[in-house]
Structures are given as C-alpha cells and as structure tokens.
Amino acid sequence: MRDLMDAIGSIISRIRGSTLIDEETLRSILRDLQRALIRADVDVKLVYELTKSIEEEFKEAKELPPGLTAKDYLVYLLYRKLTDLLGGDKEPDVEVKTKPYILMLVGTEGSGKTTTAGKLANFYIKRGLKVGLIETDTIRPGAFDQLRQLAERVKAMFFGDPSLGNAVNIAKAGLSRMISSKADLIIIDTAGRHRNEEELLSEVKEIYEAVKPNEVMLVVDATNGKQVGAQAEAFSKYVPVNSIFITKLDSTAKGGGALVSAVKTGARIKFIGNGEDIEDIEVFNPRRFVARLMGMGDVESLLDKVKAMEEEEEVLEDIETGKFTLLTLMKQLEAMGKLGPLSRILQMLPMGLMPQLKELNDDQLMNAQDRMRKWLSILRSMTKEELLNPNILNASRIRRIAKGSGVTPRDVRELLRYYNEMSRMMSSLKKSQRRLGSLFRRFSINQGQ
Structure with a gap:
C-alpha cells in the first residue's frame, strides 16, 4: 500500500500547489x-x-x-x-453481543487464517472476553501446533484432536468443549488446502451445517488484488459470507x-492485518x-489510542507522586504496545508533523520495536516484589x-540502566517542579508588596 499512499499523497500535493484548477x-x-x-x-x-x-461533480458545483x-x-x-x-464512512460493529458467539474462519491456502485466528483471539481477550480456538485443518502439516502456540501466547483456550478423523468431528467436539468451558467467543479455523476446490468448499459447508456459526468470516490475502472478489463469490455459493478480514495489507x-473487490461482494470488511505480529x-x-x-493523518485514531493509554490512572498517579517502579515501567510499555507498530503510529500523523520522527529509517524503527518487546518479556519474568523493589535484583x-x-543477563542489565535513568529523570523533574513552585510563590509575594 505504500506505493498507493505515495502516489495519492503526490496528487494531493499537486492539487494544493496548483494556482488554478482549470x-x-x-x-x-x-x-x-x-x-x-x-x-x-x-x-x-x-x-x-x-x-x-x-470530474462531473466538481464542474457542476456552482457555489x-x-x-x-x-x-x-x-x-x-x-476523499469522499x-x-x-x-x-462508506461507517465503522463495522465488532462487539460480541451473543454469548457464546461462534465465529468460523474460511479462506484459501496461504491467506493467513491461522495467524488471523490468533490475532482475533488477542483482540477480543483484550476486550475482556474468554476466547476459545478450535483447529479443524487436518490437511496442512503443523496447523494444530501453530494454533496451539498462538493460543498459549495470547492465553486463549485451545482444542484440536486429529485422531477424531475429520474436520467436522473435530469442530463438533471442540464446540462442545468450549461451550462447557463457558467461552464467550469461539473461533473455528478451517483448512485452506485440498486436492481440489470442490472438496475444500464441501468441507466448509459441512462444518457450517454442523456448528451453525453466528458469523462466517472470509480471510483473504491482499496480494491477490481484485481476485479477492472471485474468492468471496466462490465461498458464498456454499456458506453465507458475513464479513471479511484482509491480511498482508502492509506488504502489497x-x-x-483487494479492498475494493471485497466491498463489491456486499460483505463488510471488518478487520485488516497490517503486519505479521x-x-x-x-x-x-x-x-x-x-x-x-x-x-491527511489518522489523528483521530491516534488520539483514541492515546486516550486509552492515558486512562492508566495508576501509572499516572505513580509518576505524579514519584513512585516510579519497574511495575510502572511495565505498564507504560504495555500501554505503548496498544498503539501498535511505531511505523503505523507515524503513518497516522499528518505530513509535516514531527518530521524528525518521520525521517527514522525502517531499521531504526524495527530496533526500537524489538527492544520494547524484549524489555516487556524481561519485566513479565519478574516477581511482583522485584517489580516494586528493583534494589533486590542481584546477580x-x-x-x-x-x-x-x-x-541474556546483559539485556536485563541494559533494561535496569534505562530504568535508573528514567527514575533519576522523574526525580529531577519533581525537584524542578518544586523549585518552580517556590519561585512563583516568592514572585507572587513580592508583587503583592
């Protein structure tokens, strides 16, 4: 999408720079x-x-x-x-109003369904839902292990048992397990590869009829471009396609x-994937x-996320009172993680805003992102006592x-050096505020005299 963004950005610049639109x-x-x-x-x-x-609307505008x-x-x-x-300008409704809500993922081989299942689980777990993942793909080697690992990573429930013989049996057994475990959202991942298209679509239909999902989400690969529409049409002949998730939108x-073709199917694009994480x-x-x-900058989206981060009242109170601990730092990094990749944050900023940040190259952005993830992993490996009292961290x-x-231990010590620098900075800031407050008070007294 970067090429399209650059091309349209150039068109906007050309419009802005024109003396006359004849x-x-x-x-x-x-x-x-x-x-x-x-x-x-x-x-x-x-x-x-x-x-x-x-062209017609521009020419017809009298006033x-x-x-x-x-x-x-x-x-x-x-823009319009x-x-x-x-x-259109309406955001899709992503709230889960019925529980348990059964979401079935379908799509062709290589579309990224399994990774998408993990992303969706993570998205809804962060919204407070109890999520269960079911793997029914008996065709692709490693499908069960991949989804199991994703489930463990995001702390979702998982079910997958190839010994049950076929996808329909696995789906029914998994659904029964998740319902008994009181899952709020149940995501069923299906196969994308068979010997022929007819066999794949027939299996999808059988699973649909067995589990009766609330929603069928078609997962499509953005690199397929306008062929996305043909894929949606093929699946919709066998099952109702209610929504679409477009993957790999950042790399094509x-x-x-892909976006336009998906819209033309009549199904709503609900989510997009803009990275591998x-x-x-x-x-x-x-x-x-x-x-x-x-x-133009998606400032509204950025501000929404920043607002969510600022609602971490406990973190703000710690900083204001000078109680800056490793637990505070961990919460700050987790809040920053909610903003998404640094490259995406910079895309949300309008052109001309903070140009020094926009000049950072991809390697620098990647290094900063990797360091943040590494530090979060370190902090999450500490006990509550260590997070609240870093002085006890011995060799x-x-x-x-x-x-x-x-x-490595060296990585842990690097994090501790950063924490100590931040702690000193916070302490210095508090002292400066006190000195400034004292100065204002003396100024006010002198002025009163």
Whole structure:
C-alpha cells in the first residue's frame, strides 16, 4: 500500500500547489489518479466511474461550500469518493453481543487464517472476553501446533484432536468443549488446502451445517488484488459470507484492488492485518483509512489510542507522586504496545508533523520495536516484589529473569540502566517542579508588596 499512499499523497500535493484548477489541470490530476488506482489493481471500470463522477461533480458545483477554495473542494471530493468506494464512512460493529458467539474462519491456502485466528483471539481477550480456538485443518502439516502456540501466547483456550478423523468431528467436539468451558467467543479455523476446490468448499459447508456459526468470516490475502472478489463469490455459493478480514495489507501494491473487490461482494470488511505480529490487527474504518491514504493523518485514531493509554490512572498517579517502579515501567510499555507498530503510529500523523520522527529509517524503527518487546518479556519474568523493589535484583535473580525471558543477563542489565535513568529523570523533574513552585510563590509575594 505504500506505493498507493505515495502516489495519492503526490496528487494531493499537486492539487494544493496548483494556482488554478482549470479543466486541463483537473483532467491531468484525474489521469494521475487513474494510473495510481490501476497500478493498485483496482478494476478499470470502477476507476473510470470514480474519476468521471469526481470530474462531473466538481464542474457542476456552482457555489462552493463556505470557507472552501476550489482546491479544497477537489480534495474533499477525492476523499469522499474514495471513502464511498471502500464501503462508506461507517465503522463495522465488532462487539460480541451473543454469548457464546461462534465465529468460523474460511479462506484459501496461504491467506493467513491461522495467524488471523490468533490475532482475533488477542483482540477480543483484550476486550475482556474468554476466547476459545478450535483447529479443524487436518490437511496442512503443523496447523494444530501453530494454533496451539498462538493460543498459549495470547492465553486463549485451545482444542484440536486429529485422531477424531475429520474436520467436522473435530469442530463438533471442540464446540462442545468450549461451550462447557463457558467461552464467550469461539473461533473455528478451517483448512485452506485440498486436492481440489470442490472438496475444500464441501468441507466448509459441512462444518457450517454442523456448528451453525453466528458469523462466517472470509480471510483473504491482499496480494491477490481484485481476485479477492472471485474468492468471496466462490465461498458464498456454499456458506453465507458475513464479513471479511484482509491480511498482508502492509506488504502489497495490490491492496487497493483487494479492498475494493471485497466491498463489491456486499460483505463488510471488518478487520485488516497490517503486519505479521499478533498485535497487527485493525478495525477497518473506510473514512480513517482514506484519510491516512491521502496523507491527511489518522489523528483521530491516534488520539483514541492515546486516550486509552492515558486512562492508566495508576501509572499516572505513580509518576505524579514519584513512585516510579519497574511495575510502572511495565505498564507504560504495555500501554505503548496498544498503539501498535511505531511505523503505523507515524503513518497516522499528518505530513509535516514531527518530521524528525518521520525521517527514522525502517531499521531504526524495527530496533526500537524489538527492544520494547524484549524489555516487556524481561519485566513479565519478574516477581511482583522485584517489580516494586528493583534494589533486590542481584546477580542470581538477574540470571533467573534472563533465562525465563529468553534473553541474556546483559539485556536485563541494559533494561535496569534505562530504568535508573528514567527514575533519576522523574526525580529531577519533581525537584524542578518544586523549585518552580517556590519561585512563583516568592514572585507572587513580592508583587503583592
């Protein structure tokens, strides 16, 4: 998607830099837009219809909305039309209102269903739900182990028993187990590979009829571009496709085609995957997505996440009172993790905001992200006593923590050095505040005299 973002960003810059939007300039800008969308694998007919409607609406506007220039209006039209193309401005409802809620994942081989199951489990566990994962793929070697490991990582329940013989038997047994364990959300992962398409789709239909899921979610690979629509059509002939999860949207130039093709099926795009990590899942909001695509900055999304982070009242109270412990640091890092990858945070910022951050290269961003994950692993290997009282961390404890978190003692000591620096900084800040307060009080007294 980076190529499309760069291309549309250039178009916006060109509009902003134009002295006059005459007919020739308008057509030239729309030709650039057509080329950008076609390169992103958006259907040619849809591209033509989109640009034609922008041209007609721009020309027909006799009076511009108050406060808007012709350039502003053209950018607005582009934003509105792209948003409509991607499904409108309404965010999908991701709340689980019925419990237990049964979600069945379907899709072709390589679409990323199993990883998606882990991402969805993590997403809903963070919302306070008890989640169960069921693996029914008896075709792909390692499918059961992969989902079991993901379940352990996110602390979800897991069921998978290849000895039961076939996918339908596994699905029914797993469903019974999860219901008896009082799971709020039950996610069923299905196979994506068979000897032929007919066999795959028939199995999907049999599982559907056996478990009667509340929702069927089609998982599609963004690199398939406009072929996503054909996949959705094929599955919908066998089971009702209620929603779509698009994976690998961060790594392909065909993402635009995948998004548009998915919308045209009539099923709602519910989530998108924008990375390989378990945290790289995002509720798909066309309005926010287009704003980010146009370089306008998804500030609203960023502020929503920052607000959630700021609601960690306990962390804020610790900092304000000077009780800065390793537990405080762990909570801060966990809150930062909710913001997602650093590269995605920077994409949410409007162009021109904090340019020094945007100049960081991919390696620097990756190193910072990796260090944050490593430190969280170290902190989670400590006891509550160690987190609250770092002074007790001797060589023996450091070796135990390093072994438990899969790092070296040197990594643990690096974290402790960072903590000590932060602690000194917090202490210095409190002293500065006290000195500043004293200065203001003396100033006020002198002024009163």
